[in-house]
Amino acid sequence: MDDLGVTVSAGSYRSTDPEAVHFPHRWSDEGVAVQAAFTGAHLLHLSAAGCVLNDVYREAQRLGVAVAGVRVSATGDFDTDTWVSRGITYSVEVDSPAGADDVAGVLEAVDQVAEIPRAIRAGATVRRVPAAGQE
Template structure:
Protein backbone atom coordinates (compact mmCIF):
# COMPACT_ATOMS: atom_id res chain seq x y z
CA UNK A 1 0.00 0.00 0.00
CA UNK A 2 1.51 3.29 -1.12
CA UNK A 3 0.62 6.33 1.02
CA UNK A 4 1.49 9.97 0.43
CA UNK A 5 0.73 13.32 2.01
CA UNK A 6 1.10 16.63 0.21
CA UNK A 7 1.06 20.18 1.56
CA UNK A 8 0.77 23.24 -0.66
CA UNK A 9 1.16 26.53 1.18
CA UNK A 10 1.27 30.18 0.19
CA UNK A 11 0.04 33.44 1.71
CA UNK A 12 -3.35 32.70 3.32
CA UNK A 13 -3.66 29.29 1.66
CA UNK A 14 -2.95 25.85 3.09
CA UNK A 15 -4.04 22.73 1.25
CA UNK A 16 -3.46 19.17 2.47
CA UNK A 17 -4.00 16.19 0.18
CA UNK A 18 -3.71 12.59 1.37
CA UNK A 19 -3.48 9.56 -0.90
CA UNK A 20 -3.64 5.84 -0.14
CA UNK A 21 -3.50 3.80 -3.32
CA UNK A 22 -6.20 5.29 -5.55
CA UNK A 23 -8.09 6.93 -2.66
CA UNK A 24 -7.44 10.70 -2.55
CA UNK A 25 -8.88 13.02 0.07
CA UNK A 26 -8.37 16.58 1.20
CA UNK A 27 -7.90 17.38 4.86
CA UNK A 28 -9.09 20.78 6.02
CA UNK A 29 -6.35 22.54 7.99
CA UNK A 30 -6.35 26.32 7.83
CA UNK A 31 -3.19 28.41 7.39
CA UNK A 32 -1.52 30.13 10.33
CA UNK A 33 -3.05 33.41 11.38
CA UNK A 34 0.14 35.09 10.11
CA UNK A 35 -0.71 33.77 6.63
CA UNK A 36 2.22 31.42 6.00
CA UNK A 37 2.47 27.85 7.25
CA UNK A 38 -0.06 25.55 8.91
CA UNK A 39 -2.24 26.37 11.91
CA UNK A 40 -1.26 22.99 13.39
CA UNK A 41 2.28 21.82 13.95
CA UNK A 42 3.99 18.62 12.93
CA UNK A 43 4.12 17.32 16.50
CA UNK A 44 0.35 17.60 16.77
CA UNK A 45 -0.06 15.77 13.47
CA UNK A 46 2.44 13.10 14.50
CA UNK A 47 0.51 12.47 17.71
CA UNK A 48 -2.74 12.48 15.72
CA UNK A 49 -1.22 9.82 13.46
CA UNK A 50 -0.42 7.67 16.50
CA UNK A 51 -3.92 8.11 17.93
CA UNK A 52 -5.63 7.49 14.58
CA UNK A 53 -3.58 4.39 13.82
CA UNK A 54 -4.26 2.82 17.19
CA UNK A 55 -7.97 3.68 17.04
CA UNK A 56 -8.41 2.18 13.57
CA UNK A 57 -6.35 -0.87 14.47
CA UNK A 58 -8.45 -1.58 17.58
CA UNK A 59 -11.52 -1.92 15.36
CA UNK A 60 -9.58 -4.01 12.80
CA UNK A 61 -8.15 -6.39 15.39
CA UNK A 62 -11.45 -6.63 17.28
CA UNK A 63 -13.23 -7.71 14.09
CA UNK A 64 -10.65 -10.49 13.61
CA UNK A 65 -11.48 -11.73 17.12
CA UNK A 66 -15.23 -11.37 16.79
CA UNK A 67 -15.34 -8.68 19.48
CA UNK A 68 -17.78 -5.79 19.21
CA UNK A 69 -16.13 -2.45 19.97
CA UNK A 70 -18.58 0.43 20.27
CA UNK A 71 -16.26 3.33 21.09
CA UNK A 72 -12.53 4.08 21.21
CA UNK A 73 -10.84 7.14 22.74
CA UNK A 74 -7.09 7.56 22.33
CA UNK A 75 -5.02 10.39 23.79
CA UNK A 76 -1.33 10.82 22.93
CA UNK A 77 1.04 13.07 24.87
CA UNK A 78 4.71 13.82 24.65
CA UNK A 79 7.31 16.54 24.76
CA UNK A 80 9.42 18.36 22.22
CA UNK A 81 12.50 20.26 23.37
CA UNK A 82 14.65 22.66 21.38
CA UNK A 83 14.43 23.00 17.62
CA UNK A 84 15.66 19.87 15.88
CA UNK A 85 15.27 17.59 18.90
CA UNK A 86 13.06 14.51 18.55
CA UNK A 87 10.01 13.95 20.70
CA UNK A 88 10.45 12.26 24.05
CA UNK A 89 8.22 10.73 26.71
CA UNK A 90 5.56 9.85 24.14
CA UNK A 91 2.77 7.87 25.77
CA UNK A 92 -0.78 7.11 24.87
CA UNK A 93 -3.88 6.08 26.74
CA UNK A 94 -6.93 4.29 25.47
CA UNK A 95 -10.47 4.04 26.73
CA UNK A 96 -12.68 1.47 25.06
CA UNK A 97 -16.31 0.45 25.27
CA UNK A 98 -16.50 -3.14 24.04
CA UNK A 99 -18.41 -6.33 24.56
CA UNK A 100 -16.42 -9.21 25.97
CA UNK A 101 -14.65 -10.01 29.19
CA UNK A 102 -12.20 -7.52 30.62
CA UNK A 103 -9.37 -10.00 29.98
CA UNK A 104 -10.37 -10.35 26.30
CA UNK A 105 -10.52 -6.59 25.80
CA UNK A 106 -7.22 -6.02 27.65
CA UNK A 107 -5.52 -8.62 25.43
CA UNK A 108 -7.05 -6.99 22.33
CA UNK A 109 -5.59 -3.63 23.38
CA UNK A 110 -2.15 -5.06 24.16
CA UNK A 111 -2.13 -6.98 20.87
CA UNK A 112 -3.16 -3.84 18.98
CA UNK A 113 -0.25 -1.96 20.55
CA UNK A 114 2.11 -4.65 19.21
CA UNK A 115 0.76 -4.48 15.63
CA UNK A 116 -0.04 -0.74 15.25
CA UNK A 117 1.97 0.31 12.21
CA UNK A 118 2.64 3.94 13.10
CA UNK A 119 3.75 3.01 16.62
CA UNK A 120 6.03 0.32 15.20
CA UNK A 121 7.44 2.74 12.60
CA UNK A 122 8.53 5.14 15.33
CA UNK A 123 9.79 2.36 17.57
CA UNK A 124 11.95 1.04 14.73
CA UNK A 125 13.48 4.45 14.05
CA UNK A 126 12.68 4.34 10.33
CA UNK A 127 14.99 6.39 8.11
CA UNK A 128 13.49 9.49 6.51
CA UNK A 129 15.29 10.80 3.43
CA UNK A 130 15.10 14.20 1.75
CA UNK A 131 14.53 13.51 -1.94
CA UNK A 132 14.54 15.84 -4.93
CA UNK A 133 14.88 19.57 -4.20
CA UNK A 134 13.38 22.00 -6.69
CA UNK A 135 13.70 25.79 -6.49
CA UNK A 136 11.38 27.88 -8.66
CA UNK A 137 11.67 31.58 -9.37
CA UNK A 138 9.22 34.07 -7.97
Protein backbone atom coordinates (compact mmCIF):
# COMPACT_ATOMS: atom_id res chain seq x y z
CA MET A 1 0.00 0.00 0.00
CA ASP A 2 1.14 3.58 -0.64
CA ASP A 3 2.57 5.68 2.16
CA LEU A 4 -0.30 6.82 4.37
CA GLY A 5 1.78 9.01 6.64
CA VAL A 6 0.87 12.53 7.72
CA THR A 7 2.69 15.23 9.66
CA VAL A 8 1.35 18.20 11.59
CA SER A 9 3.65 20.81 13.07
CA ALA A 10 3.51 24.11 14.92
CA GLY A 11 5.75 26.63 16.62
CA SER A 12 9.49 26.17 16.08
CA TYR A 13 8.80 22.88 14.25
CA ARG A 14 6.18 24.37 11.89
CA SER A 15 6.91 23.23 8.34
CA THR A 16 7.75 25.80 5.70
CA ASP A 17 7.39 23.23 2.91
CA PRO A 18 5.51 25.00 0.10
CA GLU A 19 3.20 21.98 -0.24
CA ALA A 20 2.14 22.12 3.41
CA VAL A 21 -1.30 23.53 4.14
CA HIS A 22 -1.43 26.12 6.91
CA PHE A 23 -4.27 26.72 9.35
CA PRO A 24 -4.80 29.11 12.24
CA HIS A 25 -4.09 27.48 15.58
CA ARG A 26 -5.21 28.55 19.03
CA TRP A 27 -2.00 27.38 20.68
CA SER A 28 0.59 28.95 18.35
CA ASP A 29 0.78 32.39 16.74
CA GLU A 30 2.07 31.16 13.37
CA GLY A 31 -0.57 28.45 13.01
CA VAL A 32 -0.21 24.79 12.24
CA ALA A 33 1.21 23.18 9.09
CA VAL A 34 -0.37 20.01 7.70
CA GLN A 35 1.40 17.68 5.31
CA ALA A 36 -1.00 15.01 4.08
CA ALA A 37 -2.64 13.72 0.95
CA PHE A 38 -6.42 14.06 0.73
CA THR A 39 -7.66 10.49 1.10
CA GLY A 40 -9.85 8.97 3.77
CA ALA A 41 -6.91 7.02 5.16
CA HIS A 42 -4.74 10.12 5.41
CA LEU A 43 -7.57 12.07 7.04
CA LEU A 44 -8.06 9.34 9.65
CA HIS A 45 -4.36 9.49 10.50
CA LEU A 46 -4.46 13.30 10.40
CA SER A 47 -7.29 13.40 12.93
CA ALA A 48 -5.18 11.43 15.39
CA ALA A 49 -2.03 13.49 14.75
CA GLY A 50 -3.86 16.82 14.95
CA CYS A 51 -5.54 15.87 18.20
CA VAL A 52 -2.21 14.82 19.73
CA LEU A 53 -0.54 18.08 18.64
CA ASN A 54 -3.31 20.18 20.19
CA ASP A 55 -3.25 18.15 23.38
CA VAL A 56 0.53 18.51 23.74
CA TYR A 57 0.03 22.27 23.95
CA ARG A 58 -2.98 21.94 26.28
CA GLU A 59 -1.41 19.42 28.65
CA ALA A 60 1.94 21.22 28.68
CA GLN A 61 0.16 24.39 29.73
CA ARG A 62 -1.76 22.49 32.43
CA LEU A 63 1.46 20.94 33.74
CA GLY A 64 3.46 24.18 33.52
CA VAL A 65 5.85 22.91 30.83
CA ALA A 66 6.96 25.48 28.23
CA VAL A 67 6.64 24.35 24.61
CA ALA A 68 8.29 26.13 21.67
CA GLY A 69 7.23 23.68 18.97
CA VAL A 70 5.57 20.34 18.28
CA ARG A 71 5.69 17.92 15.36
CA VAL A 72 3.48 14.82 15.22
CA SER A 73 3.74 12.17 12.53
CA ALA A 74 1.14 9.43 12.17
CA THR A 75 0.76 6.50 9.82
CA GLY A 76 -1.02 3.22 9.52
CA ASP A 77 -2.09 0.55 7.10
CA PHE A 78 -5.28 -1.06 5.87
CA ASP A 79 -6.27 -4.57 4.87
CA THR A 80 -6.91 -3.98 1.17
CA ASP A 81 -9.51 -6.78 0.99
CA THR A 82 -11.74 -5.35 3.74
CA TRP A 83 -10.39 -1.78 4.09
CA VAL A 84 -10.27 -2.25 7.85
CA SER A 85 -7.53 -0.26 9.54
CA ARG A 86 -4.65 -2.27 10.90
CA GLY A 87 -3.99 0.49 13.41
CA ILE A 88 -2.31 3.84 13.69
CA THR A 89 1.10 4.67 15.10
CA TYR A 90 2.27 8.16 15.96
CA SER A 91 5.45 9.85 17.11
CA VAL A 92 5.86 13.24 18.76
CA GLU A 93 8.76 15.67 18.79
CA VAL A 94 8.61 18.49 21.34
CA ASP A 95 10.89 21.52 21.39
CA SER A 96 10.97 22.60 25.02
CA PRO A 97 13.46 24.14 27.42
CA ALA A 98 12.07 21.77 30.06
CA GLY A 99 13.86 18.62 31.08
CA ALA A 100 13.31 15.27 29.38
CA ASP A 101 11.29 13.95 32.34
CA ASP A 102 8.89 16.90 32.17
CA VAL A 103 8.38 16.44 28.43
CA ALA A 104 7.88 12.70 28.94
CA GLY A 105 5.22 13.52 31.55
CA VAL A 106 3.39 15.71 29.04
CA LEU A 107 3.50 12.97 26.39
CA GLU A 108 2.23 10.37 28.85
CA ALA A 109 -0.66 12.64 29.83
CA VAL A 110 -1.47 13.28 26.16
CA ASP A 111 -1.50 9.57 25.37
CA GLN A 112 -4.07 9.09 28.14
CA VAL A 113 -6.39 12.02 27.32
CA ALA A 114 -6.18 12.67 23.55
CA GLU A 115 -9.80 12.39 22.44
CA ILE A 116 -9.42 11.11 18.86
CA PRO A 117 -6.91 8.36 19.66
CA ARG A 118 -9.13 7.34 22.59
CA ALA A 119 -12.21 7.17 20.34
CA ILE A 120 -10.36 5.13 17.73
CA ARG A 121 -8.97 2.77 20.37
CA ALA A 122 -12.48 2.25 21.74
CA GLY A 123 -13.94 1.46 18.32
CA ALA A 124 -16.26 4.43 17.89
CA THR A 125 -19.53 3.85 16.07
CA VAL A 126 -19.87 5.56 12.70
CA ARG A 127 -23.19 5.49 10.86
CA ARG A 128 -24.68 7.26 7.86
CA VAL A 129 -27.84 9.34 8.28
CA PRO A 130 -29.88 11.03 5.54
CA ALA A 131 -28.67 14.46 4.45
CA ALA A 132 -30.89 17.41 5.30
CA GLY A 133 -33.76 17.54 2.85
CA GLN A 134 -33.08 14.02 1.60
CA GLU A 135 -34.89 12.01 4.25
